[in-house]
Structure formats: structure tokens, C-alpha cells
Amino acid sequence: MIEFKNVTKKYRNHLALDDFTLSLPKGKIIGVVGENGSGKSTTLKLISGLIRPSKGSVTIEGEDITRKVSSAKVSYLSELDVYYSFYTVGETIGYYASLYRDFNRSKAEEILDYMKLDRSKKVKDLSKGNRGRLKIAVNLSREVPVILMDEPFSGLDPMVRDSIVKGLLSFVDFQTQTIIITTHEIKEIEPILDLVILIKDGKVLQMEEVEEIRIHQNLSIVEWMKKEYE
Amino acid sequence: MADDFNASKPIYMQLADRINRQILRKELAVGQKLPSVREMAIQSGVNPNTVQRTYSELERMGSVESKRGQGTFVTENQSVLNELRQNLKKEQISSFFADMKEMGFSAEEMISGLKEFISTEERGEQRD
Incomplete structure (x- = not known):
């Protein structure tokens, strides 16, 4: 459903992606892993339409990804905090509901309850963990084919990570949605992934079904990654 | 949750083992409905496709049956459950x-060691 064809992405002199070809199937939870600077975030930004390839093409359901195409089909959770900190939790949900036609308000309310978030609290007064939970609530409430998560666990404690993982399993529609997660916290998402994509120096090194790695190689993803990187 | 599973072994098999044991311990009763795929995925913190695979595997083993449109149920076929019980016993033994033999223990030593261990265990349990 998402195709990268011979994609090159250059930033000035830095080659972020180098003749990158990848085909992502529908209805899966996909982990994108690799060391810092390997091209994970660039891959996600291309899918989100925030940047365009220098060469090659990136398509979703056959359409070239532009900002417009992506805003209708992709929900993107940025690494950076994008919320208006003076909004309350409830106002934040209202804001996103007004911004996106595909925003499912009742689902958002359900997730807020599930995450035990206080609607009247200002975003700036939330703990880091609760900001992480709010981000997930916004991200999972959009009824779009692709949900991107860039480092959703970074800097969050195990309790919060656990609630994010469970929230994901509870609220994603696996018949219609594909989840793409970049993370260094591989252990956290290992049991929930269908596929893992290993990126090195701007190229796809491997793409595997995680259960196949465990069945045929008796390796955890971290062990497999180390082996493949050598 | 994540560390409940051995990360280098297939999770669908680990989950199948776990459910089979619950059935044998009668934590899951004969004829009882298993949680839906989504519920089980949330409970155990694993991918729903993995749970689906676990349920298919259990069905293949005969310990559960899926009824169209109703879900997955623990089998009511007692002989299948007895067989499962015997198989797991055989596997463990x-x-x-194999481990004991590798370490050079004789059959007599294994049996006497087991008997001794069990009687200590049982005495311990009585005291609790």
C-alpha cells in the first residue's frame, strides 16, 4: 500500500536515503529500526509528505505522496511536541476534531477515558507521560489508512509505555489501518510487531516477519539486528 | 508484559502453551469461550495476528474449537484433553x-532424586 521506488533523499551534502526501495503491506504493525542517522525519520517524513524525495517516488495506494494526499491518508505523530500548551486536554481534542474531517471524536473520548486523562487540565500542566498519552489519543483517533509513530516511547516510563502499547492494541482497526513505528525501544514493541524493517546508511538492509525470525533463527529482534548489522 | 515472553522463541507457540496449561489446570473450563482475538491481544500484549495464529494452532491440536460467528471455545472432547495432558507430560519428562542424561545421571539416580524432591515439596506445601 506504500511504495518507495529508488528513493534518494539529500540534505545539502548529507545523503539520508540512498536508492531506497520498499513495499509496505496493509493492515500490519510495522517497526522501522536502525541506528541513529540511518534514515528512519526521513522515511517517516516522506510518508507524511513533510518532505519530498530528491529522486524516485513514494506512493500510497498508488498516489504520489504530497502534503494533500498525506493529510487525507496519514496520521503522523511527530517527535516534537506540537500541541498548543495553553489548550486543555478537551480543547486539544476539539481542535484536532475541527482540523481533520476523519477525526473520530467519540473514539478520542474513549481513549481519553482509557488513558485516564483529565479533560480540564492544560496541556502545559500535564506530566511528560500524560502528554505522551494525549499524543497517542490524538493520533489513534483519526480514521486514516496509515498511522505513523516516531519514537512514541522515548523518555517515557514503563507504565506509560505499557498504556501506549495497550491503547494501540485496543483502538487500532487492524482490518483497515497500518501502523508504522520507529523506535529504539525495540523490546517494548517486539511482541506487537508483524514486520520489522532494518535500515542502515539510508538503505533497507532487511525486511522480515518477526515471528519468522523467532521461528527460523531463534533470535530476538535486537539479536537479529546486531547480527544483520555486522 | 513484553518480558512475559521469551523474545527469541515464536510468541504464537508460547501463547498456545500458556492457554493449553490453563485448560489443563481447568482455569479455562471445558466448553468455555476464549477471549476474542482483540481481547486476548490486549490481555497478553501481543499482535492480534499472532493471537489468530495461536488460535489456529490450538484448533489444529484439538484443544479448542471455533464456531462460526461465535468465537473460539475449549473443546468438550475429553479424550482430546487427556491426550494433550499425556503429551505435555511426555514432553516434559x-x-x-535428556538434560539429566547429558549431565551423566543414571536412571536410578533420576528416579530417587525425583522421589526425594517430590516428598520434600509436599511436606513444604503441607506446612504452608
């Missing part, structure tokens, strides 16, 4: 036997 054979791996115990």
Missing part, C-alpha cells in the same frame, strides 16, 4: 531425561 523427555526433556528432563
Whole structure:
């Protein structure tokens, strides 16, 4: 459903992606892993339409990804905090509901309850963990084919990570949605992934079904990654 | 949750083992409905496709049956459950036997060691 064809992405002199070809199937939870600077975030930004390839093409359901195409089909959770900190939790949900036609308000309310978030609290007064939970609530409430998560666990404690993982399993529609997660916290998402994509120096090194790695190689993803990187 | 599973072994099999044991312990009763795929995925913190695979595997083993449109149920076929019980016993014993043999223990030593262990265990349990 998402195709990268011979994609090159250059930033000035830095080659972020180098003749990158990848085909992502529908209805899966996909982990994108690799060391810092390997091209994970660039891959996600291309899918989100925030940047365009220098060469090659990136398509979703056959359409070239532009900002417009992506805003209708992709929900993107940025690494950076994008919320208006003076909004309350409830106002934040209202804001996103007004911004996106595909925003499912009742689902958002359900997730807020599930995450035990206080609607009247200002975003700036939330703990880091609760900001992480709010981000997930916004991200999972959009009824779009692709949900991107860039480092959703970074800097969050195990309790919060656990609630994010469970929230994901509870609220994603696996018949219609594909989840793409970049993370260094591989252990956290290992049991929930269908596929893992290993990126090195701007190229796809491997793409595997995680259960196949465990069945045929008796390796955890971290062990497999180390082996493949050598 | 994540560390409940051995990360280098297939999770669908680990989950199947776990459910089979619950059935044998009668934590899951004969004829009882298993949680839906999504519920089980949330409970155990694993991918829903993995749970689906676990349920298919259990069905293949005969310990559960899926009824169209209703879900997955623990089998009511007692002979299948007895067989499962015997198989698991055999599996455990054979791996115990192989390990002990590898360390050079004789059959007599294994049996006497087991008997001694069990009687200590049982005395301990009575005291609790």
C-alpha cells in the first residue's frame, strides 16, 4: 500500500536515503529500526509528505505522496511536541476534531477515558507521560489508512509505555489501518510487531516477519539486528 | 508484559502453551469461550495476528474449537484433553531425561532424586 521506488533523499551534502526501495503491506504493525542517522525519520517524513524525495517516488495506494494526499491518508505523530500548551486536554481534542474531517471524536473520548486523562487540565500542566498519552489519543483517533509513530516511547516510563502499547492494541482497526513505528525501544514493541524493517546508511538492509525470525533463527529482534548489522 | 515472553522463541507457540496449561489446570473450563482475538491481544500484549495464529494452532491440536460467528471455545472432547495432558507430560519428562542424561545421571539416580524432591515439596506445601 506504500511504495518507495529508488528513493534518494539529500540534505545539502548529507545523503539520508540512498536508492531506497520498499513495499509496505496493509493492515500490519510495522517497526522501522536502525541506528541513529540511518534514515528512519526521513522515511517517516516522506510518508507524511513533510518532505519530498530528491529522486524516485513514494506512493500510497498508488498516489504520489504530497502534503494533500498525506493529510487525507496519514496520521503522523511527530517527535516534537506540537500541541498548543495553553489548550486543555478537551480543547486539544476539539481542535484536532475541527482540523481533520476523519477525526473520530467519540473514539478520542474513549481513549481519553482509557488513558485516564483529565479533560480540564492544560496541556502545559500535564506530566511528560500524560502528554505522551494525549499524543497517542490524538493520533489513534483519526480514521486514516496509515498511522505513523516516531519514537512514541522515548523518555517515557514503563507504565506509560505499557498504556501506549495497550491503547494501540485496543483502538487500532487492524482490518483497515497500518501502523508504522520507529523506535529504539525495540523490546517494548517486539511482541506487537508483524514486520520489522532494518535500515542502515539510508538503505533497507532487511525486511522480515518477526515471528519468522523467532521461528527460523531463534533470535530476538535486537539479536537479529546486531547480527544483520555486522 | 513484553518480558512475559521469551523474545527469541515464536510468541504464537508460547501463547498456545500458556492457554493449553490453563485448560489443563481447568482455569479455562471445558466448553468455555476464549477471549476474542482483540481481547486476548490486549490481555497478553501481543499482535492480534499472532493471537489468530495461536488460535489456529490450538484448533489444529484439538484443544479448542471455533464456531462460526461465535468465537473460539475449549473443546468438550475429553479424550482430546487427556491426550494433550499425556503429551505435555511426555514432553516434559523427555526433556528432563535428556538434560539429566547429558549431565551423566543414571536412571536410578533420576528416579530417587525425583522421589526425594517430590516428598520434600509436599511436606513444604503441607506446612504452608
